[in-house]
Amino acid sequence: MSTGLPEGLDHLPPMPEGRDLGIGVVGAGFIVRDCHLVSYADAGFRVVGLTSRTRATAEEVAALRGVPEVFDSVEALLDDPGVDVVDVAVPPLAQLEIIRRIVSHPRTPKGILAQKPLAMTIGEARELVESCERAGVVLQVNQNMRYDHSVRALKTLIDRGALGDPVLATIDMRAIPHWMPWAEGLRSLSTFIMSIHHLDTLRYWLGDPARVLASTRPDPRTSFPHADGINLTILEYDDGARACSIDDVWAGPAREGAAPDIGIRWRFEGTKGAALGTIGWPGWPDRVPSTIDYTTVDDGIWHRPRWPEAWFPDAFAGPMAGLMIALESGSEPDISGRDNLGTVALCEAVLRASSEHRAVGLTP
Ligand SMILES: NC(=O)C1=CN([C@@H]2O[C@H](COP(=O)(O)OP(=O)(O)OC[C@H]3O[C@@H](n4cnc5c(N)ncnc54)[C@H](OP(=O)(O)O)[C@@H]3O)[C@@H](O)[C@H]2O)C=CC1
Numbered sequence: 001m002s003t004g005l006p007e008g009l010d011h012l013p014p015m016p017e018g019r020d021l022g023i024g025v026v027g028a029g030f031i032v033r034d035c036h037l038v039s040y041a042d043a044g045f046r047v048v049g050l051t052s053r054t055r056a057t058a059e060e061v062a063a064l065r066g067v068p069e070v071f072d073s074v075e076a077l078l079d080d081p082g083v084d085v086v087d088v089a090v091p092p093l094a095q096l097e098i099i100r101r102i103v104s105h106p107r108t109p110k111g112i113l114a115q116k117p118l119a120m121t122i123g124e125a126r127e128l129v130e131s132c133e134r135a136g137v138v139l140q141v142n143q144n145m146r147y148d149h150s151v152r153a154l155k156t157l158i159d160r161g162a163l164g165d166p167v168l169a170t171i172d173m174r175a176i177p178h179w180m181p182w183a184e185g186l187r188s189l190s191t192f193i194m195s196i197h198h199l200d201t202l203r204y205w206l207g208d209p210a211r212v213l214a215s216t217r218p219d220p221r222t223s224f225p226h227a228d229g230i231n232l233t234i235l236e237y238d239d240g241a242r243a244c245s246i247d248d249v250w251a252g253p254a255r256e257g258a259a260p261d262i263g264i265r266w267r268f269e270g271t272k273g274a275a276l277g278t279i280g281w282p283g284w285p286d287r288v289p290s291t292i293d294y295t296t297v298d299d300g301i302w303h304r305p306r307w308p309e310a311w312f313p314d315a316f317a318g319p320m321a322g323l324m325i326a327l328e329s330g331s332e333p334d335i336s337g338r339d340n341l342g343t344v345a346l347c348e349a350v351l352r353a354s355s356e357h358r359a360v361g362l363t364p
Pocket residue numbers: 026027028029030031032052053054055057058089090091092094115116117142143144145180181182193
């Protein structure tokens with residue numbers, strides 16, 4: 001067995017050369033307060049101001065995190081010449097309206113970092129991608145499980161060919177998300193809010209599948225009506241690889257008195273090696289680093305690199321860094337809106353496969 005820091009696994013995000021772009025934030029809820037602003041401060045990013053639906057919330061969060069300005073509206077934020085990129089972190093239906101307003105405003109930003117899900121339908125996601133392209137605004141999506149440190153480390157091993165050809169990848173989540181009030185009444189609960197992270201991660205590791213099989217059932221703990229709670233998804237690839245995600249938001253009656261067994265584990269098997277991982281997020285608000293253990297036929301031992309960073313909040317600098325790098329280099333960002341259409345299409349396929357009880361193909 002070998003342990004130590006993950007030399008050469010690129011588990012940390014690449015950073016832009018400059019950190020001088022001004023970030024304007026739209027939203028001041030949980031994810032902005034406890035993840036975006038914490039991670040940006042650690043990375044040395046410059047947040048110039050924020051706005052929220054309720055001014056008092058914006059003022060409270062700005063004071064807590066040392067953000068210098070509170071704007072009355074999205075339009076006031078856009079009018080500020082110091083705002084280069086807009087970080088949108090509001091519920092999905094509100095995000096649709098806000099991005100529409102941003103791209104039709106007389107002063108558009110250079111870039112937008114949108115939240116996942118980009119939109120609640122593929123049609124609306126496409127509309128946002130196309131309207132940003134028409135307005136010359138670079139669109140990045142905060143599909144930030146790609147920046148989870150174990151997920152990145154595995155991607156490095158896959159790209160390097162260290163594990164051989166992909167055979168089977170699995171993500172097994174037994175954890176309880178804290179649904180926000182805005183999740184009630186959406187057309188999809190788990191698929192578009194939580195499973196989307198795992199579906200995007202599987203796309204990041206393996207690419208787009210040929211077809212999807214899926215089954216969902218309601219979550220006994222979630223009291224409002226919903227279709228998709230516990231999700232079981234299988235992805236089939238034309239090269240023979242298979243992937244599977246178990247998104248168990250019930251995780252047993254752990255909040256109802258039974259002993260808990262909460263966690264997210266993943267596993268990747270290739271023709272020349274295997275890797276086992278954990279995602280530390282369910283330990284939030286404790287900072288629990290994710291892990292990777294891997295072995296190859298070349299040395300036959302388990303490598304167990306470890307690091308101090310955790311997905312929540314540390315990985316949140318990654319997607320913003322990706323947007324800044326794209327603006328510096330004039331290239332497509334790593335999690336571009338256009339790439340993310342593949343993830344939204346996968347969510348749509350999961351809903352269709354489960355409601356129609358059949359395999360659903362994905363057209364490239
Ligand atoms: N990438 C990731 O890992 C994660 C992403 N998210 C995503 O971030 C987004 C926000 O989630 P979260 O911070 O947890 O949610 P919260 O409910 O904590 O915060 C929502 C924010 O959006 C504002 N808001 C709510 N409704 C509207 C509306 N109709 N119009 C305009 N603004 C509105 C709220 O304003 P106010 O309170 O001032 O009224 C608040 O600033 C979601 O899309 C979620 O999916 C969430 C967690 C993790």
